Amino acid sequence: METAGLGVGGQGPGEGPALRAGLFVKEDDPREARNLSLAPGPQPLAPELLRFTTAGSVDDGKSTLIGRLLYDSKGVYEDQVASIRKATRNQTTGGLDLSLLTDGLRAEREQGITIDVAYRYFSTARRKFIIADTPGHEQYTRNMATGASTANLAIVLIDARYGVLPQSRRHAYIASLLGIPHVVVAVNKMDLVEFRQEVFENIRRDFEAFADQLEIRDVEFIPISALDGDNVVRPSSRTPWYRGPSLLEHLETVPIASDRNLTNFRFPVQTVIRPNLDFRGLAGQVASGVVRRGDAITVLPSGRRSRVKEIVTWEGSREEAFAPMSVTLCLEDELDVSRGDMLVSENDPVHAGRRFQTRVVWMSEKPLEAHHPYLLKHTTQMVQARIREVRHRVNIHTLEREPAEKLELNEIGLVEVETHRPLFFDPYSKNRATGSLILIDPLSNETVGAGMIVSAVTESLGQGRVTAAERRARFGHPPAILVIEDEELAYATERYLFDRGCQVHVLRGEPGEPLIAELTSAGTVLIVPSLGSPVSPRVRALRASKDSTPGSIWAGLVAANVGKPDISLRGEGI
Amino acid sequence: MPRSLTHLEALEAESMHIIREVAAEFERPVMLYSIGKDSSVMVRLAQKAFHPGPIPFPLLHIDTTYKFREMIEFRDRFCAEIGVKLVVHTNRKAIEEGASPFRLGTQKCCGLLKTRALLDALEEGGYDAAFGGARRDEEKSRAKERVYSFRDSFGQWNPKNQRPELWNLYNSRIDKGESIRVFPLSNWTELDVWHYIHQENIPIVPMYFAKLRPMVVRGESLIPVEHDIPLLPGEQPQMVMCRMRSLGCTYCTGAMRSEADTLPKIIDEMIQFRRSERENRVIDHDQDGSMEIKKREGYF
Numbered sequence: 001m002e003t004a005g006l007g008v009g010g011q012g013p014g015e016g017p018a019l020r021a022g023l024f025v026k027e028d029d030p031r032e033a034r035n036l037s038l039a040p041g042p043q044p045l046a047p048e049l050l051r052f053t054t055a056g057s058v059d060d061g062k063s064t065l066i067g068r069l070l071y072d073s074k075g076v077y078e079d080q081v082a083s084i085r086k087a088t089r090n091q092t093t094g095g096l097d098l099s100l101l102t103d104g105l106r107a108e109r110e111q112g113i114t115i116d117v118a119y120r121y122f123s124t125a126r127r128k129f130i131i132a133d134t135p136g137h138e139q140y141t142r143n144m145a146t147g148a149s150t151a152n153l154a155i156v157l158i159d160a161r162y163g164v165l166p167q168s169r170r171h172a173y174i175a176s177l178l179g180i181p182h183v184v185v186a187v188n189k190m191d192l193v194e195f196r197q198e199v200f201e202n203i204r205r206d207f208e209a210f211a212d213q214l215e216i217r218d219v220e221f222i223p224i225s226a227l228d229g230d231n232v233v234r235p236s237s238r239t240p241w242y243r244g245p246s247l248l249e250h251l252e253t254v255p256i257a258s259d260r261n262l263t264n265f266r267f268p269v270q271t272v273i274r275p276n277l278d279f280r281g282l283a284g285q286v287a288s289g290v291v292r293r294g295d296a297i298t299v300l301p302s303g304r305r306s307r308v309k310e311i312v313t314w315e316g317s318r319e320e321a322f323a324p325m326s327v328t329l330c331l332e333d334e335l336d337v338s339r340g341d342m343l344v345s346e347n348d349p350v351h352a353g354r355r356f357q358t359r360v361v362w363m364s365e366k367p368l369e370a371h372h373p374y375l376l377k378h379t380t381q382m383v384q385a386r387i388r389e390v391r392h393r394v395n396i397h398t399l400e401r402e403p404a405e406k407l408e409l410n411e412i413g414l415v416e417v418e419t420h421r422p423l424f425f426d427p428y429s430k431n432r433a434t435g436s437l438i439l440i441d442p443l444s445n446e447t448v449g450a451g452m453i454v455s456a457v458t459e460s461l462g463q464g465r466v467t468a469a470e471r472r473a474r475f476g477h478p479p480a481i482l483v484i485e486d487e488e489l490a491y492a493t494e495r496y497l498f499d500r501g502c503q504v505h506v507l508r509g510e511p512g513e514p515l516i517a518e519l520t521s522a523g524t525v526l527i528v529p530s531l532g533s534p535v536s537p538r539v540r541a542l543r544a545s546k547d548s549t550p551g552s553i554w555a556g557l558v559a560a561n562v563g564k565p566d567i568s569l570r571g572e573g574i
Numbered sequence: 575m576p577r578s579l580t581h582l583e584a585l586e587a588e589s590m591h592i593i594r595e596v597a598a599e600f601e602r603p604v605m606l607y608s609i610g611k612d613s614s615v616m617v618r619l620a621q622k623a624f625h626p627g628p629i630p631f632p633l634l635h636i637d638t639t640y641k642f643r644e645m646i647e648f649r650d651r652f653c654a655e656i657g658v659k660l661v662v663h664t665n666r667k668a669i670e671e672g673a674s675p676f677r678l679g680t681q682k683c684c685g686l687l688k689t690r691a692l693l694d695a696l697e698e699g700g701y702d703a704a705f706g707g708a709r710r711d712e713e714k715s716r717a718k719e720r721v722y723s724f725r726d727s728f729g730q731w732n733p734k735n736q737r738p739e740l741w742n743l744y745n746s747r748i749d750k751g752e753s754i755r756v757f758p759l760s761n762w763t764e765l766d767v768w769h770y771i772h773q774e775n776i777p778i779v780p781m782y783f784a785k786l787r788p789m790v791v792r793g794e795s796l797i798p799v800e801h802d803i804p805l806l807p808g809e810q811p812q813m814v815m816c817r818m819r820s821l822g823c824t825y826c827t828g829a830m831r832s833e834a835d836t837l838p839k840i841i842d843e844m845i846q847f848r849r850s851e852r853e854n855r856v857i858d859h860d861q862d863g864s865m866e867i868k869k870r871e872g873y874f
Contacts, residue, residue: 047580047581048578048579048580048584049579049580049581049584049585116718116736117718118718119710119760119761120711121710121761121763123581123763123765127581130761142738145738145740146738146739149740149741150740150741150742257576257577257578270591270594270598271594271598273625273627274627275626275627275628279627283594283623283624284594285587285742290577312625312626314621314625322577324584324587324588326586326587326588326590326594326622326623328625339598375747377744377745382746433742436741436743437743438740438741438743438745440745440747442747445747445748445749446737447738447739447745450738
């Protein structure tokens with residue numbers, strides 16, 4: 001057992017397993033050791049990254065536990081220890097208050113609470129850890145969702161004296177909602193229940209009964225005392241009945257490689273790199289899956305196909321790239337691809353649609369309301385969106401569904417969303433990167449909600465006569481008239497727009513007014529050689545100049561840089 | 575071969591993603607360049623993010639005129655070599671009025687020559703996004719900093735007014751006059767930075783390496799002899815084997831006694847001595863919670 005001399009001047013706790021020293025072994029010539037992973041002889045290990053979140057309520061010892069992990073694994077600098085030693089003396093607590101290592105902002109220290117997600121770092125020879133430390137009071141849901149969004153693992157702290165409380169269940173629920181694959185239930189303050197096995201086993205049973213209802217793949221239970229250090233870094237002699245790993249050992253060894261989706265190739269384009277006419281690279285981070293040189297891919301939304309000609313990086317061309325690498329892809333064909341488009345593997349379609357159901361964690365004082373316009377960011381797309389319907393709210397205390405018309409701050413619910421342009425998505429449970437989204441208030445610019453997509457919604461059957469709005473929604477654009485005198489250009493433009501999903505038609509000769517009116521009310525983009533009498537003021541007419549090309553006409557038609565949907569007409573000349 | 579990334583590769587991929595997002599979503603980004611090791615890493619990540627193209631935004635250096643000569647030489651050579659546009663800004667007016675750390679004290683001096691100068695430079699350039707090399711592990715008040723840190727139209731930071739950040743979905747929406755500071759190295763630690771510099775062979779200012787240097791020894795502090803630092807009675811500069819743990823202005827950057835004259839030695843030393851790097855900077859110790867106060871005023 002290790003009780004790490006609390007309050008003893010600056011001394012570490014002695015030798016622990018796999019601690020940081022030895023991460024790098026001396027090397028005399030830096031040039032020779034340039035490429036560390038290839039350098040022969042002494043070399044640093046190349047640890048993996050594990051992100052975890054800690055959830056706990058006030059007073060269950062969360063800050064102390066993190067302080068303990070940082071302190072015992074030497075993730076804390078000596079001057080920081082010195083400064084908390086100074087601060088501890090100002091308070092009433094004896095010894096060294098490890099929780100002061102993590103309670104950062106002045107306002108928080110004064111109030112004795114933590115008010116936001118704080119990120120901490122420590123490493124051992126096996127792994128580097130990023131802790132998202134989330135507070136346990138009223139802003140809890142929002143903060144934990146934030147910390148959980150990038151985590152591989154969640155530590156749920158339970159006070160051994162009180163057992164599984166409603167908030168423990170809430171923590172586990174949010175971990176499961178945000179798709180954290182691994183949960184550790186740390187039963188803390190075992191020293192206050194004389195390290196009795198039955199206390200631990202009862203808590204385990206209670207928690208398991210509840211966790212069965214959640215989608216958590218892997219739950220581990222560990223009896224600890226954060227204050228004394230039992231089973232935190234080293235196994236404790238005070239729990240001889242416990243045969244499992246210490247908390248740190250578990251964090252170091254829990255297998256996370258298979259948590260990533262390496263099956264479905266998804267590549268949202270961030271930006272196009274074009275230093276000269278000979279190079280056109282699509283820069284982005286592989287959201288999921290693997291791509292190899294020569295792979296057949298489909299570009300969305302255009303549906304065009306091509307192959308990967310080269311995977312470009314600063315270090316040179318690669319044979320393959322996988323999530324979450326940031327790379328640049330060059331295609332064999334000159335396709336019109338821009339930010340917001342997505343590359344997927346040819347035989348692995350992604351959902352493309354404007355309507356879907358999503359779970360939402362609401363993060364704003366102003367409630368989420370149906371029909372309110374929001375901006376929605378998903379992968380590299382920012383689109384306008386509106387909530388069609390709130391399906392239900394989840395009662396955070398009972399975890400039961402209740403009918404609701406809006407979602408208040410820190411509430412969680414299921415809503416149906418409609419976007420202005422189609423998104424290319426997967427269910428969050430299958431793919432965190434392409435199933436996640438945030439909602440932004442277009443007036444305040446605040447991030448107001450976090451969404452986890454559940455499923456696509458197919459357009460429901462309408463009622464009565466088909467309206468202009470419905471046609472527009474289906475085609476993704478309003479009707480329009482393009483006046484293009486040149487016949488060749490007219491048909492080239494028709495082809496160009498058609499390939500981008502437009503409802504388009506060329507009329508030659510001298511089309512009469514009734515025919516034009518009929519076709520535009522059917523929602524068509526109509527290409528005519530000339531225009532005599534004025535048409536309905538609701539239909540925009542644009543005239544091609546002698547320099548126009550199909551591309552420039554398209555550019556004139558399309559606001560933003562998206563293909564088929566949402567042609568908002570702008571400008572008079574094209 | 576297993577398809578997994580080392581932690582440095584994972585951090586690199588994340589940082590490149592952030593840098594590309596900003597370049598794609600903002601009209602006039604700029605990258606703050608302090609000449610220090612973190613800036614050097616950030617610039618390398620930007621080079622990687624847009625390779626084989628050039629870095630699509632300028633670098634901005636806030637020159638207090640109290641920087642070390644070696645830093646300025648390094649800056650000019652480095653920027654010329656990698657072919658990036660460099661903008662240098664100095665608060666000339668304050669300098670002409672005699673602003674100096676010796677006369678004003680470090681707090682006031684920093685306010686004028688760094689914070690004020692930075693805000694002016696950002697406004698003059700019309701920059702709507704500014705990258706900075708700050709890391710969350712540097713100081714406690716930074717542990718809660720966002721990757722996209724929102725600043726109001728006075729360039730000020732309000733800890734209560736920061737947007738939640740989930741996944742890698744950053745909210746780039748701002749109104750006219752507002753801006754964001756972006757910290758692509760948020761999740762890096764000091765040790766990560768050193769490992770990466772070593773692994774990538776990134777050029778850094780030689781002052782990071784130990785060498786005999788003339789120093790004023792004042793209590794525990796080593797203050798470099800440059801810019802006519804006023805000596806206290808009885809003080810004599812002496813040659814000390816030392817290096818800089820972080821680089822700032824000459825007066826405010828304390829050196830540390832060290833023999834580490836290569837990157838592996840520095841890394842090794844870091845693992846042995848666990849003192850956080852800002853400790854050697856005079857400014858952070860002016861008052862309790864001083865970094866938090868500076869940030870509220872607009873300091874990076």
